[in-house]
Amino acid sequence: MQAQKKQITLEDIWGGTFRTEGLEALRSTKDGQHYTVLNQDRDRQVAAIDKYDYRTRQQVGTLLRTDPARGIPYFTGYTFSEDENKVLIATQVEPIYRRSRLGVYYVYDLQQEQLTQISERKIQEPTLSPDGSKVAYVDQNNLYVLHLESGELLQVTEDGQPNAIINGVTDWVYEEEFAFVRAFEWNARGDKLAYLRFDERDVPEFSMDVYGSDLYPFPHQFKYPKAGEANAVVSLHIHDLDSGQTRDVDLGEAYYIPRLQWMHHPDHLSVQTLNRHQNRLRLHRVDAASLETTLLLEETDAAYVDVTDNLTFLPDDRFIWTSEKDGYNHIYLHDTDGAELRQLTSGPWEVTAYYGYDADEGRIYFQSTAEGSILRDIYSVSDRGRGLKRLSQGTGTHQATFSADFSYFIDSFSNVDTPSVYTLHDASDGEQLAELQNNRELLGRLEGFEMAPKEFGTLEVNGYELNMYMIRPADFDPEKKYPLFMFQYSGPGSQQVANRWHGSNDYWHQMLASEGYIIACVDGRGTGLKGRDFKKITQKELGKYEVEDQIAAAKLLSERPYIDPDRTGIWGWSYGGFMSSNCILKGNETFELAIAVAPVTSWRFYDTIYTERYMQTPQENPGGYDENSPLFFADRLKGDYLLVHGSADDNVHVQNTMRMIEALVQANKPFEWAIYPDKNHGIYGGNTRLHLYNKMTRFVLENL
Structure with a gap:
């Protein structure tokens, strides 16, 4: 006789009984043969950046570890400099809104074994220059640059003011709806910073009471533009570190500036602008030397054009772009002057994530719904738009993290019957090389609970076939x-x-x-x-x-x-x-x-x-x-x-x-x-x- 199964309780759900295990803060190293993982013991307040070999999955070293005797604090996030000789670590991080954070940050020189605190204060968005010699960050709405070796601190802007002027990070509505916070970018040489300035003085202020635990509540006030009201006036500026000069860039009728990205050419900046209706998106190239702007691409839609992070410049500054213009979201290749060279993917399905371009193999990697709209699979295609290859196996949802040289990827897979499984694959053909982590223990635990199947199907409604599940x-x-x-x-x-x-x-x-x-x-x-x-x-x-x-x-x-x-x-x-x-x-x-x-x-x-x-x-x-x-x-x-x-x-x-x-x-x-x-x-x-x-x-x- 089968044992009676337990019913799920709310205490199980919110007490962590069904929590899945994941791989935390995984990064590929530049050589493409190794990856690093942030391993944390929150109870003991110890963190370590451990390095692993993709092929053997063996740990080959620890790059940095909490060590109070050496002044290395407990940290909860990390990023490497481009040459991987320095690592920026985040401590005492506190949220502001959905994506924005304040924290105390340090740079650790892995060769000199030297730790530098960037600022005594809690700051936003510290970012190392490409050569790792400087770090730019925002403190109280102003942009700063710290020279790590000399300790010299340069204040790039001085007019930052709460609920008035913001330099280098986004306002509330950009953060929430354009999904980014850091609004400054280093060029390839590390001698120029492009940044956005938000003048939100005319934006209406929203106030909400915070009740707290004191005798009197207090108001939290911030600028929040409601539909039809004034937005912040956003402008683009380029600061030259050698001359100390900041210049303004004229982008014409740029109501929104949702993306900035330097091209491989150290003087060429790409800027995306939108009109207020968001149905006309323009991609510009700005020459930082002359401030001349060139329109590379314009996309229009009767409804709206989505802003994405898929724009990728190839080594020669041709670029990859995604667009819905043929009725589905697909990948396109454009020449350096913006002319469309070819459509690389097509069909009645959507590209749902763009993973990158392997210049050596001339292949593009992406996730799509080609197997069905409720599924996600991983694919590659050549930059000629040929040789489409499915790299994932198993019906469900696949997400990939590629090594820097695109020789490997880690697949995070789940479906309605399988909690997350992390596997290592050869990127050329998708062959599975190893299983890195699974959640079989959770499956075992769920055996004791009453679980009904989630059944997928479709429903014919108002002339459309709609996806449905039923339990x-x-x-x-x-x-x-x-x-x-x-x-x-x-x-x-x-x-x-x-x-x-x-x-x-x-x-x-x-x-x-x-x-x-x-x-x-x-x-x-x-x-x-x-x-x-x-x-x-x-x-x-x-x-x-x-x-x-x-x-x-x-x-x-x-x-x-x-x-x-x-x-x-x-x-x-x-x-x-x-x-x-x-x-x-x-x-x-x-x-x-x-x-x-x-x-x-x-x-x-x-x-x-x-x-x-x-x-x-x-x-x-x-x-x-x-x-x-x-x-x-x-x-x-x-x-x-x-x-x-x-x-x-x-x-x-x-x-x-x-x-x-x-x-x-x-x-x-x-x-x-x-x-x-x-x-x-x-x-x-x-x-x-x-x-x-x-x-x-x-x-x-x-x-x-």
């Missing part, structure tokens, strides 16, 4: 009727239905399945990986087609004999909370319950870059903003609705939830709500997640 109770009986609980995110270009290992929400869904719920997730129109037209159909109407698809999917699923059409719920976080709110209001005949965590309730409250990319401004498109805002449909609420937010959410402000509460109160509608004090968009810290999921679990069990 049915382990003791599923087709003669019974089960409540349906749907999960989605639905934001532009996103994907929830993917063949990969479980996240924490998957375990929560398993727990609910054990309680007799059927869980379903449907990626509707507007989500990603199915081509440009499918993704961009929601342009100027966020929340229209996505909501129609969730309502239609719920109705279709409710026709199945084992689903109770009178017990249908939906939940989501952030964009998913915006969606679940709209679904229970506009789909009040279909949904009996909704949970919205940290939802947008009006796109008028969200930031310029994200919102205007998809909606243009509220002044241009008022109907698009208001006709799909749950604030205007509060009087339609019939079912059970739970609204949750963190009071210190710098991203989707708690204002969204407060306005939704007021709309529901004035419509005299009963609902449940919870505010988590001083918690950001992630709503975590201590027992916070456990408390939140306990609350959501009770809400589902009592009302669905």
Whole structure:
């Protein structure tokens, strides 16, 4: 007789029972034959950068280790200089926003065995010059350069001021939406720094109360441009270290400057600019000697053009570019003057990650959905666009980390049945050379728990074939009727239905399945990986087609004999909370319950870059903003609705939830709500997640 399996508990999920092991901070060395890993013992506050041989997987040395006797502190991050003679280490790191960090940083000279503290203060984004002789960094919105040998400190800018002028790092909205913080770059010779300056004096200020533990709360104030409001005025500057001169670069009508990258030529800087609508992207070459700018490429789209990190300059400054212009995201090769030489990949599938170019072999490495939109595989193709090779084996999600010379790659693989496995491969043909790490112990642990399979399929909705997964109770009986609980995110270009290992929400869904719920997730129109037209159909109407698809999917699923059409719920976080709110209001005949965590309730409250990319401004498109805002449909609420937010959410402000509460109160509608004090968009810290999921679990069990 089989032993009774345990049900998953929230304490298991948030207590680390199902945590997977990974390879931490792995870097290939320049020779391509070795890699380094940051090995940490957090309890003992000891860190080491250990070096391994790719071929033998044997440790061949320790490059740096915490050693209080020698003044080497515990560190949590590292980067090498280009010649690998120096290593920059991060200590006492604290987050500012999603990507920005403050920390105390040191440079360790591996040959001289000498440690240099960059600054007594906590600084941002320290970056070694290519020859390792200098380090540039930002301190209190100003850019500095430290000469490591002489100790001479050069202050490049002097006008930095909180909530006014920023030099060398990005403002809040660039960090969040263009996904970068460091806004300065060294040229190849290390004698010039290109940097961005943000003048945010005209940007409206957002203030949120921090309750803390003192007698009085205090306001946290920062510049946050909401849709239609003024953005920071961003300008490009080049500082010449030899002359000490800083010069301004005229880029014409450059509303946004989302990327800077020096070319191999030490005087040639590439700069990407966007108009406010983000539907015209230009790639410029700036000559740092003459300040002459040349337009290399212009890309336009009726909706918007995505900004990526895929631009790669080949040794002769021809370049690789990715574009959706043929209807799917693919790789193109361009000449030094910007002319398109050839399209290197094509087909009704997407390139999802670009890994790099091997100049010796003339091959390009990338990840794509060629095997199916819910899968990821690793490929190579020649720079002539020939000889496409699949390098990964096994159905699921593959991610690669290549050695510097592209002779090896480490594949991180998972699927719905396999937690992350790390394997070493020959990059020429994908042959597996060794297994580096697996999570079989976790699989063994899960044997003792009740787990129902996640079943993938498609659903024909509104004329489109939508990807779907479903989790049915382990003791599923087709003669019974089960409540349906749907999960989605639905934001532009996103994907929830993917063949990969479980996240924490998957375990929560398993727990609910054990309680007799059927869980379903449907990626509707507007989500990603199915081509440009499918993704961009929601342009100027966020929340229209996505909501129609969730309502239609719920109705279709409710026709199945084992689903109770009178017990249908939906939940989501952030964009998913915006969606679940709209679904229970506009789909009040279909949904009996909704949970919205940290939802947008009006796109008028969200930031310029994200919102205007998809909606243009509220002044241009008022109907698009208001006709799909749950604030205007509060009087339609019939079912059970739970609204949750963190009071210190710098991203989707708690204002969204407060306005939704007021709309529901004035419509005299009963609902449940919870505010988590001083918690950001992630709503975590201590027992916070456990408390939140306990609350959501009770809400589902009592009302669905």
